Amino acid sequence: MSEIRATLLGRLRAARRQTDLLFALIEPEGLYERPIAERHRLVFYLGHVDAFDWNLVCRDALGAPSIRAEWERLFAFGIDPVDGHLPSDVAADWPAVAEVRAWNEALREAVDAAVARAPLTGWLEGGWALHLAVEHRLMHAETLCYLLSRLPYRFKRVGPGPAAAIAGGAASPGVTAAAPGPPAQDMVAVPAGRATLGLSRARAPYLGWDNEYEVHEVEVPAFRVARHMVTNAEFLRFVEAGGYRERALWSDADWRWRQAAGVIHPALWAAGPGGWTWRAMSGELPLPPAWPVWVSHAEASAYARWARCSLPTEAQWHRAAFGTPGGAERAYPWGSAPPEPGRHGAFGLAAFDPVPVGAFPAGRSAFGVDDLLGAGWQWTRTPFVPFAGFVPLPFYRGYSADFFDGRHLVLKGASPRTDVTFLRRSFRNWFQPHYPHVYAGFRLAEEGR
Numbered sequence: 001m002s003e004i005r006a007t008l009l010g011r012l013r014a015a016r017r018q019t020d021l022l023f024a025l026i027e028p029e030g031l032y033e034r035p036i037a038e039r040h041r042l043v044f045y046l047g048h049v050d051a052f053d054w055n056l057v058c059r060d061a062l063g064a065p066s067i068r069a070e071w072e073r074l075f076a077f078g079i080d081p082v083d084g085h086l087p088s089d090v091a092a093d094w095p096a097v098a099e100v101r102a103w104n105e106a107l108r109e110a111v112d113a114a115v116a117r118a119p120l121t122g123w124l125e126g127g128w129a130l131h132l133a134v135e136h137r138l139m140h141a142e143t144l145c146y147l148l149s150r151l152p153y154r155f156k157r158v159g160p161g162p163a164a165a166i167a168g169g170a171a172s173p174g175v176t177a178a179a180p181g182p183p184a185q186d187m188v189a190v191p192a193g194r195a196t197l198g199l200s201r202a203r204a205p206y207l208g209w210d211n212e213y214e215v216h217e218v219e220v221p222a223f224r225v226a227r228h229m230v231t232n233a234e235f236l237r238f239v240e241a242g243g244y245r246e247r248a249l250w251s252d253a254d255w256r257w258r259q260a261a262g263v264i265h266p267a268l269w270a271a272g273p274g275g276w277t278w279r280a281m282s283g284e285l286p287l288p289p290a291w292p293v294w295v296s297h298a299e300a301s302a303y304a305r306w307a308r309c310s311l312p313t314e315a316q317w318h319r320a321a322f323g324t325p326g327g328a329e330r331a332y333p334w335g336s337a338p339p340e341p342g343r344h345g346a347f348g349l350a351a352f353d354p355v356p357v358g359a360f361p362a363g364r365s366a367f368g369v370d371d372l373l374g375a376g377w378q379w380t381r382t383p384f385v386p387f388a389g390f391v392p393l394p395f396y397r398g399y400s401a402d403f404f405d406g407r408h409l410v411l412k413g414a415s416p417r418t419d420v421t422f423l424r425r426s427f428r429n430w431f432q433p434h435y436p437h438v439y440a441g442f443r444l445a446e447e448g449r
Contacts, residue, residue, distance in 0.1 A: 008130045009115045012053070015137040016108070018349060018419075019049050022144045030155025032091035035147045036437050040078060040087065042151075043094045045144055047075035047104065049137045054107040056133050057114050060395055061123040064114075067106055071095070123395045126206035132393075135209075138419040145352060145417040146437050149268070149281055158282040158352075182231040182290040183358045187224040187446060188320070190367050195220050195318040196329055198387050199426040211400035212426040214389030218315040225312055225320045226443040228357040229371045229378065230303065232269075233289035236276065238303050239265055249305045254298035257434040266295045267436040281352035290356035292371065292441040297379045297409050297433035300442035312445035314382035314410045314428075321412070322425055324366040331425060333365035333372045339420045345374025347423060351416040374418070377411040377429055377440040384408040384430035408432050415439035 023031075023046055031043045040048075055072055058064040066072055074095075115130060123129040148156060198215040199208045243249055244264045257263070265271070268279045269287065276287040295303075297311075304310050312320070322329045330336065334344055341348030344363035346355045357371045364370050372378075385404055392401050411429040414422060417439060422429075431438055 004120065004127050005115055008127050008134070009112065011134045012111070012115065012130070012137075015134050015141070018141045019137060019144065022141060022148065025148065025157045026151070027155045027157065028097060030151060031097055032094065033151060033155055034087075035150035035152075037086050038435070039147060041089070041091065041094060042144075042147060043097060043100065044075060044078070045140060045147075046097065047071065047095075047100045048078065049140050050104040050107045050111075051075035052136055053111045053133045056129055056395060057118075057124070058107075058110050061129055062114055062118055064110065067110065068103060071103060128206035129395050131206060132209065132396075135419075135421055138421060141349065141419070142415065142417040142439070145281075146439055149279065149352070150437065153283065156282075182233045182356070183228060185231075185234065186227050187444070188227050188368050189224050190220075190222065190316075190320050190323070191325065192222045193220060193319055193323050193327060194218070194329070195315040195323065197315065197318060197426070201389075208424070208426055209399060209428075210391060210393045210396075211384075211386060211428055213391065214387055215426075216387060216389075218318075220315050220319040222448065223312075223316055224446040225316065225367075225369060226309075226445070227368060227370055229292040229375050229441045229443045230300075231289060231357055232278070232287050232291050232293045235266065235293040235295070235303060236287070236289075238306055241306070243302060243306050246302075246306070249302040250298065251301070254301065254433065257298060261434075263296075263299070263436070266293055266299065268294060288354075288356070290358075291354040292357055292375045294354075294376055294439055294441050296436035296440075297431070299436065300379045301381070301433070304442070304444055307444055309444040309446050311379055311381040311442055314380045314412065316445055317378065317380055317412045318425070320367055320369045321365050321372045329425075330366065332423065333369070334363050339373070339423050341374075341420070345372070345414070346416040347374035347414045347418050348420045349417055350374075354416060371443070373414045373423055374416060375441065376413065376415045377418075377438060378413040379440055379442045380410045380412060382410045384410050384428070403430060411438075411440055 026042060031046060032041055034041045051072055054067070055076060059066065059072065118124060120127060195218045196215065197218060199212045200215040201213050244258065247255060250258060270277045270279065270284070277284045278287045300311060321333045324330065332339060332344070339347065341350045343360065345360050354375060357375060360374065363373060365372060383406055386400065393399050408430045411431065
């Protein structure tokens with residue numbers, strides 16, 4: 001077997017282990033639960049990650065005959081939660097878990113055989129489609145985690161058993177430790193300079209998703225950016241000051257959403273007799289003041305207005321993260337060294353829950369900005385639009401194009417449940433502004449300072 005085939009097969013099997021470990025945390029009856037109303041039941045994801053691999057590699061790239069055509073369609077597509085449209089299926093509409101697992105095994109055998117023997121031409125040239133299939137699975141490993149965060153505890157086996165294999169020995173770091181206070185927040189001056197966004201198709205044709213191309217430079221005027229992501233303690237002041245009731249802080253669309261959904265605090269918070277609590281993966285705990293707050297874009301924007309600031313643009317975030325005072329740009333905020341989980345940040349599938357902001361000084365940018373990779377995805381105010389030179393993926397034409405609708409915003413960074421493959425400078429995440437469930441927070445910016 002060639003080196004590229006062996007590498008791809010090894011990466012695919014490692015990614016399967018990640019999703020298999022996550023599904024092992026769910027009690028059998030929990031697979032038919034829908035932890036988030038806008039999303040599919042968990043059994044969908046059990047079939048989806050293997051169906052995607054087979055559909056892409058065997059059916060579409062190689063023209064293989066169907067193994068079970070109706071299931072290839074059933075498990076093909078997720079849900080984009082916009083406009084308040086909720087799925088109406090019931091648990092009985094879905095196949096038995098044992099049947100889905102047996103089907104998955106058949107799909108895996110077929111995909112592995114294709115990786116080992118199929119000609120690496122067409123969509124498989126350079127391993128491109130296979131590489132993105134691995135990334136797709138790892139994206140869903142993160143999606144599964146925030147779904148599991150909302151799953152009732154009685155349906156989860158999160159503890160010192162299977163969870164330890166995923167979280168590196170601790171299901172929820174910080175759950176039993178004393179919660180430190182947040183560090184002092186300050187604004188960092190970033191001088192005017194260049195931000196290089198995107199990937200070069202000529203240099204890296206098989207590395208990224210279609211929305212990452214084409215590479216281009218953006219001149220960014222001087223601005224100031226918060227050294228840290230906004231913490232729970234900071235956001236609590238906004239809540240206690242009546243920020244969720246202050247109409248002037250919210251756009252028309254955001255206010256309609258807030259009222260219709262009854263949103264009065266972050267999704268992972270709860271008010272109890274003893275004060276605010278935070279819904280960790282393995283149990284409720286007192287609100288950790290130094291952890292980054294995870295909220296929707298609508299909530300982040302309202303806070304920014306309350307603080308008389310704004311969210312950064314995608315280019316500003318890039319400049320603060322990867323730029324240097326001398327004008328050069330880095331591969332990562334800390335330099336060119338490969339990302340090291342636990343040293344440069346809490347990324348790399350290392351934990352289920354956040355850690356305090358400022359916990360990884362080795363991951364600091366050249367301008368002194370912290371929490372750039374691993375503290376949570378970070379909202380920008382930049383709409384998700386194509387770069388000049390955009391060409392849709394030949395094997396997944398709607399991957400990005402379906403979301404160039406003016407209703408999705410770019411996120412940068414990474415969460416604790418983000419694999420290191422997504423730490424490349426060009427990677428772009430996106431969600432619609434009224435989705436409060438993703439592991440995403442924000443930092444503030446000020447113009448022209």
